Amino acid sequence: MSEKTPFEIARETLKQITLRKLPPTPVNYQAIYHAVAGLPQVELFPEEHLRRIAQALPARNPGQEKQLGLLDYAISQRNWLGVQNALLGYSGFAVPSGVPHPAAPEPLSADAPSMMPQVLEQVARLIEFAQPAFGGEDTRFHERMQQTLQALRDPETSVIRVRSLLADFNHRLSFAAEEQSEIRLALFKLLQLIIKNIGELSPDDAWLQGQINALQAAAQPPLTLRRLDEVEHQLKDVIFKQTEAKGRAIEAQESLRQMLAAFITRLSQVTASSSDYQEKMEDSLRDLEQAKTLEDIGPVLRGLIRATRDMRLETVNVGEELQSMRAQVQAKEAELRKLQAELERLSAQVRHDGLTGALNRQGLDEAFVRELSTVRRKDAPLCVALLDIDNFKRLNDARGHETGDVALQHLVAVAKENLRPQDTLARYGGEEFVILLPETGLEQAMEVMIRLQRELSKRFFLARPKQGVKTESGGEVASADQEKIFITFSAGVAQLTVDETAEQALHRADQAMYLAKRAGKNRVVAA
Numbered sequence: 390m391s392e393k394t395p396f397e398i399a400r401e402t403l404k405q406i407t408l409r410k411l412p413p414t415p416v417n418y419q420a421i422y423h424a425v426a427g428l429p430q431v432e433l434f435p436e437e438h439l440r441r442i443a444q445a446l447p448a449r450n451p452g453q454e455k456q457l458g459l460l461d462y463a464i465s466q467r468n469w470l471g472v473q474n475a476l477l478g479y480s481g482f483a484v485p486s487g488v489p490h491p492a493a494p495e496p497l498s499a500d501a502p503s504m505m506p507q508v509l510e511q512v513a514r515l516i517e518f519a520q521p522a523f524g525g526e527d528t529r530f531h532e533r534m535q536q537t538l539q540a541l542r543d544p545e546t547s548v549i550r551v552r553s554l555l556a557d558f559n560h561r562l563s564f565a566a567e568e569q570s571e572i573r574l575a576l577f578k579l580l581q582l583i584i585k586n587i588g589e590l591s592p593d594d595a596w597l598q599g600q601i602n603a604l605q606a607a608a609q610p611p612l613t614l615r616r617l618d619e620v621e622h623q624l625k626d627v628i629f630k631q632t633e634a635k636g637r638a639i640e641a642q643e644s645l646r647q648m649l650a651a652f653i654t655r656l657s658q659v660t661a662s663s664s665d666y667q668e669k670m671e672d673s674l675r676d677l678e679q680a681k682t683l684e685d686i687g688p689v690l691r692g693l694i695r696a697t698r699d700m701r702l703e704t705v706n707v708g709e710e711l712q713s714m715r716a717q718v719q720a721k722e723a724e725l726r727k728l729q730a731e732l733e734r735l736s737a738q739v740r741h742d743g744l745t746g747a748l749n750r751q752g753l754d755e756a757f758v759r760e761l762s763t764v765r766r767k768d769a770p771l772c773v774a775l776l777d778i779d780n781f782k783r784l785n786d787a788r789g790h791e792t793g794d795v796a797l798q799h800l801v802a803v804a805k806e807n808l809r810p811q812d813t814l815a816r817y818g819g820e821e822f823v824i825l826l827p828e829t830g831l832e833q834a835m836e837v838m839i840r841l842q843r844e845l846s847k848r849f850f851l852a853r854p855k856q857g858v859k860t861e862s863g864g865e866v867a868s869a870d871q872e873k874i875f876i877t878f879s880a881g882v883a884q885l886t887v888d889e890t891a892e893q894a895l896h897r898a899d900q901a902m903y904l905a906k907r908a909g910k911n912r913v914v915a916a
């Protein structure tokens with residue numbers, strides 16, 4: 390195993406991809422990553438298996454011959470969609486180009502019945518091989534895939550049924566494949582962006598952190614186009630602004646450095662001239678001691694007076710110069726402080742809350758705009774829920790702030806497990822969270838929130854009581870000094886009306902949440 394850190398492995402991987410001029414596809418990224426990390430290679434595209442299948446297929450007519458050629462080419466290109474199309478074309482089903490449709494397939498050739506079971510088995514195996522390439526997010530697609538596999542392997546299934554299932558599956562597959570290729574494209578763009586900017590990232594942790602956090606958030610499954618798009622958008626923004634601000638900071642630092650260098654030179658000049666002066670004084674003293682007449686003293690005195698005047702002039706000049714330098718240094722320092730503050734502000738633009746990993750306020754604003762425009766375009770409902778943890782202050786006081794933080798993370802973890810990938814979870818304030826539920830009516834949204842409450846009432850986390858404080862929670866004792874903590878929340882849910890703004894809906898949800906608190910907490914109220 391490599392002793393490199395994950396960050397070093399990722400950086401080396403990106404470097405290798407660039408050096409070897411490989412297309413930065415997920416397949417290449419994974420292969421290089423595994424090689425750099427010293428991990429065993431995982432085969433993403435079962436080329437060998439597919440080749441064996443292709444070789445086993447007979448070419449009984451020119452059409453099949455052509456399709457087998459296409460299949461061969463698609464395998465060499467590692468192109469799933471090409472493989473699917475060639476195979477379906479081969480088995481006698483029309484392969485639509487562009488937008489697919491379950492068109493009526495051409496009749497099977499006369500010898501179809503005899504070769505049907507083998508071909509169907511090959512198709513079934515191909516579908517199975519292809520399965521991992523389509524991820525597990527689309528449950529309906531997977532259900533349909535299982536149904537098709539079952540039918541392909543059932544000798545009782547009629548040809549008509551197989552045809553119709555395959556045509557339907559083909560239709561769905563083309564969408565799934567298209568989505569996968571879009572995901573890959575988005576990943577590719579994201580990688581490009583990182584590669585381009587990685588050299589410019591500051592080693593300063595605060596800068597780097599925001600970007601790495603966003604990437605980590607994006608790398609969490611399920612990988613959706615929406616999430617990737619979000620991260621790409623934000624990273625571009627932050628990187629652009631940081632690079633700009635950083636450029637200015639470097640300039641300011643450079644001029645500060647130059648001024649300090651000039652200052653030191655000047656200081657050594659002063660030291661040198663004062664030691665010259667010192668030497669002249671000593672020489673004059675020696676000459677004075679040896680002087681025997683007034684004539685001998687005259688030149689010594691004149692030399693002394695000249696040296697003293699030069700020294701005074703030098704001191705005045707240096708004093709003035711140093712004063713102006715000090716003013717310049719102070720101005721530069723102020724500029725640097727301003728730039729630093731700006732950089733910190735820009736780092737904070739990453740749209741995830743550092744403690745819980747949920748979206749932060751800014752992330753929520755952007756998600757709201759996006760969801761609103763999507764549901765309005767689709768004429769679908771959108772619900773917003775605002776939830777607030779009950780008695781959070783008491784928990785903080787009894788267990789300490791750190792336990793309060795763990796409670797916030799616990800809530801987010803449970804919520805994420807229970808919400809759909811298309812739902813948005815954001816930390817709205819201290820212990821307040823907002824959930825956006827697209828394509829969900831009020832009744833359903835209420836059910837989602839109540840289900841989340843039930844789930845929380847079953848799940849606990851462990852905490853120690855704060856020393857010297859008698860705890861108020863009714864938790865059970867789990868070990869000598871740890872207790873099980875359960876949290877509850879009160880929530881308000883509002884469904885957006887046709888002409889309502891996000892703020893107005895949030896306000897209604899907030900008022901409903903307030904009513905839930907007033908009515909005794911641990912409940913959900915519809916706005």
Ligand SMILES: Nc1nc2c(ncn2[C@@H]2O[C@H](COP(=O)(O)OP(=O)(O)OP(=O)(O)O)[C@@H](O)[C@H]2O)c(=O)[nH]1
Nearest residue numbers: 777778779780781782783785790791793794819820
């Ligand atoms: N641990 C922790 N506490 C926080 C954080 N943000 C805010 N808080 C605390 O959350 C508490 C909120 O208290 P209140 O607004 O009185 O709400 P509450 O105690 O939950 O009361 P109810 O809402 O009426 O149930 C305050 O004590 C804040 O200091 C955080 O990030 N971590």
